[in-house]
Amino acid sequence: MTKFRGAAAVVGIGQTPYYKRGTSPEPELKLALRAITAAADDAGIDVRDINGFISYASERSDPAKLMPALGTREVTFASLVWFHGGGLPATLNIATCAILAGQADVVAIYRSMAERSSQRLRVMVAQNDTSSQYLVNGLDSPAQILALRAQRIIQHHGVPQSALYAAVAASYYHAKKNPNAYGRSIEMSPEIYENARLISEPYRLFDCSRENDAAACVLVVSAERAKHLKQKPAYILSAPMGTMEGGGALEENWRPYYATAGQVELAQRLWNESGYGPKDVDVAQIYMNMDSMGIGAMIDHGFFTMEEAGEFCRFENLIAPQGRLPINTSGGDLGEGFIHGMGLLPEAVRQIRGTSTNQVPEAKLSLITGGPGDLMSSTALLGAAEAL
Amino acid sequence: MEYIFEQHKISGAIEADDQFWRALEEGVFKLPRCSACKTWTWPAHFRCGRCGSWQFEWVALEPQGTIFTWTRTHYAFDRVLERKQQLPYVTVVAEIPQAGGARVMGVLKGEDRDLHTGMPVRGTIDPPSAQSKWYPSIRWEVVR
Numbered sequence: 001m002t003k004f005r006g007a008a009a010v011v012g013i014g015q016t017p018y019y020k021r022g023t024s025p026e027p028e029l030k031l032a033l034r035a036i037t038a039a040a041d042d043a044g045i046d047v048r049d050i051n052g053f054i055s056y057a058s059e060r061s062d063p064a065k066l067m068p069a070l071g072t073r074e075v076t077f078a079s080l081v082w083f084h085g086g087g088l089p090a091t092l093n094i095a096t097c098a099i100l101a102g103q104a105d106v107v108a109i110y111r112s113m114a115e116r117s118s119q120r121l122r123v124m125v126a127q128n129d130t131s132s133q134y135l136v137n138g139l140d141s142p143a144q145i146l147a148l149r150a151q152r153i154i155q156h157h158g159v160p161q162s163a164l165y166a167a168v169a170a171s172y173y174h175a176k177k178n179p180n181a182y183g184r185s186i187e188m189s190p191e192i193y194e195n196a197r198l199i200s201e202p203y204r205l206f207d208c209s210r211e212n213d214a215a216a217c218v219l220v221v222s223a224e225r226a227k228h229l230k231q232k233p234a235y236i237l238s239a240p241m242g243t244m245e246g247g248g249a250l251e252e253n254w255r256p257y258y259a260t261a262g263q264v265e266l267a268q269r270l271w272n273e274s275g276y277g278p279k280d281v282d283v284a285q286i287y288m289n290m291d292s293m294g295i296g297a298m299i300d301h302g303f304f305t306m307e308e309a310g311e312f313c314r315f316e317n318l319i320a321p322q323g324r325l326p327i328n329t330s331g332g333d334l335g336e337g338f339i340h341g342m343g344l345l346p347e348a349v350r351q352i353r354g355t356s357t358n359q360v361p362e363a364k365l366s367l368i369t370g371g372p373g374d375l376m377s378s379t380a381l382l383g384a385a386e387a388l
Numbered sequence: 389m390e391y392i393f394e395q396h397k398i399s400g401a402i403e404a405d406d407q408f409w410r411a412l413e414e415g416v417f418k419l420p421r422c423s424a425c426k427t428w429t430w431p432a433h434f435r436c437g438r439c440g441s442w443q444f445e446w447v448a449l450e451p452q453g454t455i456f457t458w459t460r461t462h463y464a465f466d467r468v469l470e471r472k473q474q475l476p477y478v479t480v481v482a483e484i485p486q487a488g489g490a491r492v493m494g495v496l497k498g499e500d501r502d503l504h505t506g507m508p509v510r511g512t513i514d515p516p517s518a519q520s521k522w523y524p525s526i527r528w529e530v531v532r
Contacts, residue, residue, distance in 0.1 A: 123466050130467070131401030132409070133431065136523040137479050137493045139459075140467040147459040148481055156457070156505040198462040198476070249402060251431045252457070252481045253491050259457075 002273055006388045008096040009226035009233035012043025012219035013346035018182035018337035021121075024114040024213035031215035032061035032112035033069050039217040044230040045106055050219070052077040052104030054094050056087030057340060058124045061112045061215075077104035081241070081378075084142075085287055085341040085371025090241035090378035092345075095220040105221065111342035112215035121211040121340065133251050142289055143208050147200035148252060149373055150292035153259035154202055157306045161202065163313035164291045165193050167327065168206050168334060170318035171288070175331025178357045182212055182337035207291045209338035216342040218349060234352035234366065234382040238273035240266050241370075241378035249375055260296030261372030266379050267301040274381045278302040281381075282363035283326050283351045285344035288333045293372035298325070301369065301379070320358040329358040344368050352384050389414070396522035404432040407446045412513050412524035417451040419487045420444040428488035451511025451526060453482040456491050458503055470519050480528040482509050494526040503530070 014035045016026075024031060040047035048071040053063035063078045077098045081087035088111075095107040118124055122141050130140065139145060153159045172188040175181035188206070196205035226233035244265045246255040254262065271277050278301055288294035295309060303325055304312035312324070320326035330336040330347035337343060348366040350356040364387045370378040393409045411418035420432045424441035435442050458480045464472040471477060478496035480503075483489055494511060496503075509528040516522045 120466060129400040131403075131405075131431070132398040132521075132523060133401075133405065133493055135398055135467060136520045136525050137495050138461060138468045138471045138474075138477055138519075139479055139493065140465040143463075144459055144461055144465065144479070148457045148479075151459055152457040152505060198460075200462065201460040249431075251401075251491075252493065253430055 003100060004096055005237050005273055006235045006383070007223055008099045008220050009223050009235045010218045010349045010382065011221050011226050011229045011231050011233055012039040012045060013217070013349050014038025014040070014042055015180070015216040015343070015346055016214050017180065019213040020182070021211040021213055022115040024116065026114070028112045028114040028117035029061045029065055031114055031213070032066060032110055035110055035112065035215035035217035036066065036070065036108050039108065039219045042231065043219050045219060047071065048073050050106045050108045051075060052095065052098050052107030054079050054081065054091045054107060054109045055111055056081035056091055057084045059111055060118060061110070077107070083375045085289060086374025086377035087241070087370065088287065088341045088344065088378065089239050089368050089370045089380035092220065092236050092380045093239035093241055093378065096236050096239065099220065099222050105225070107220040108217055109220060109345065110215060110217035111340050113339045114213040115211070131251055141200070143203060144200040146290040146293050146373060147203045149259050149296070150202050150290065153292055153296060157259055159292070159295060159306055160310040163295050163309045164207060165190060166313040166315050166318055167288065167291045167294055168193060169315045171328045171332045171335035173315070173319055174329050174358045175335030178330050178336060181331040181335055182210070183331055183335040186335070203290060206334070209289050209333040212337040212339055214337060214339045216339060216346055218345050232353045233385065234349040235385065235388055237381045237383045237387065238270045239378060239380035240269040240273065241376065242266060243376045261293055261300045261369070262374070262377055263297055263300035263369065263372065263379055266377060270379050270381055276365060276381065280365055281325065281367050282365050283320070283329060283360040284367040284369070285329070285332060285348045286327045286369050287341045287344060287371050288328065289338070289341070289371065291334065297369040297372045301367070320356070320360050326358070326360050329356050329360065341371060348382050352382055392516040393523040398521060402431060402433060404434050408432060409523055411446060411448070412526065413516065415513055416448050417511060417513065417526060418446040418448050419484065419490055419492070420446050428490050430487065430490035430492070449484065449486050452486070453484040453492070453509055455503065455505050455507045455509055456481045456483040457505055458496070460500070470521065474519065478503065480509060482511070482528050492526060494528045496529070497527040498529045499532065
């Protein structure tokens with residue numbers, strides 16, 4: 001048993017509404033303030049007591065800008081996780097480490113996005129770090145680069161397009177029951193999916209997440225402190241980050257495996273540290289900037305093999321409450337809205353609390369996978385007290 | 389020699405591939421190999437992670453390989469708007485067996501029906517143009 005396992009817990013969640021990108025009535029920084037104050041209220045913690053601030057990727061609402069408005073007494077720890085959406089679950093890792101090492105007591109993990117305050121997410125995320133090898137050859141967007149991975153998983157590994165559709169259908173099915181989901185009124189059927197416009201083959205419109213304006217925050221404290229707060233704690237059992245040998249900034253030269261999510265080794269560490277395996281997981285929030293990448297994440301985590309993907313990824317298997325592995329129960333990145341994946345964290349916590357609008361009965365183990373195929377990624381398992 | 393691409397340098401990423409572009413602009417397809425342990429290193433880097441050497445030799449190769457993967461782009465994305473008039477276009481990631489399986493990207497030329505991973509491709513070199521951001525570029529064509 002590592003020191004890390006169960007040392008900290010998520011005790012507060014806060015989210016703004018999701019807006020169509022570029023239409024938020026409030027700037028990015030104000031959205032961040034709203035999410036953080038909402039999370040503090042939810043936890044019953046004085047917002048001035050937050051002394052740790054963690055985000056990831058291209059976040060611009062830094063703690064220095066936030067603290068005057070939060071009334072922060074002192075920032076004792078602040079960190080930004082590399083790289084893009086791959087850093088999402090790793091924020092829980094950094095928060096736990098900071099708390100374990102005595103560097104912070106109350107840590108806010110947050111992400112805020114409003115296009116008018118910055119620019120298109122798909123441009124922001126690149127951080128001017130896209131190599132000439134891509135740009136010279138007409139490749140710019142994550143949609144195109146991940147389409148290359150999708151083509152490989154479909155044509156070379158034989159994963160059927162129906163598996164991708166099932167993930168889309170499950171996401172929008174869940175979104176329909178989530179009054180806060182941006183995509184709650186979108187109808188989905190095989191015809192709608194197949195007739196949507198092509199973006200970058202094999203991806204059509206609904207294979208891709210949209211970009212939204214919104215912010216979300218979760219608050220992390222020590223397991224000891226969590227016991228005395230008002231919400232049911234979601235304990236952080238494991239949240240490994242990293243990249244395997246043969247991965248990294250390799251411009252489509254990833255080895256030994258390419259078409260999934262680069263999370264095989266991460267998942268192995270997750271299961272080792274948590275003491276659980278894929279069969280134990282009750283519910284999963286699978287990062288799906290693009291659907292096939294999420295299928296790859298589930299393969300990397302051992303939920304099924306390439307060969308089993310078509311059989312496993314059927315609509316009825318992926319939905320709450322009774323599916324084999326209910327995924328993206330808030331609607332996820334595809335159906336709820338996309339703020340660089342940050343919506344997945346609060347939903348994973350709601351599942352442990354029992355307050356999701358697509359609740360899996362008595363969920364004890366709740367998985368969040370990070371940006372798949374990212375240069376560096378991460379994954380995390382949250383557990384109820386009974387799972388400690 | 390004055391290279392056109394150097395006047396239009398794209399910054400970001402590892403940026404150890406100047407020799408690749410210079411060779412293409414001279415009309416030659418070259419990939420880097422560690423001078424000491426002969427490991428192909430692609431994308432190009434500054435140090436061989438296997439043996440620690442800082443020396444690389446750029447080896448001229450026949451541009452031949454197979455389709456590792458590909459995508460056909462239908463949408464004019466922000467930073468590649470120069471290709472808007474060419475939509476849809478296909479970008480191929482070709483695997484080069486003579487270079488230890490290095491995978492090299494290029495825009496497809498010629499017939500683009502029924503594309504599939506594993507198809508053999510042959511490369512030709514296009515001079516710098518607006519579409520390729522004033523870089524020379526390798527163009528893959530399916531050998532049918």
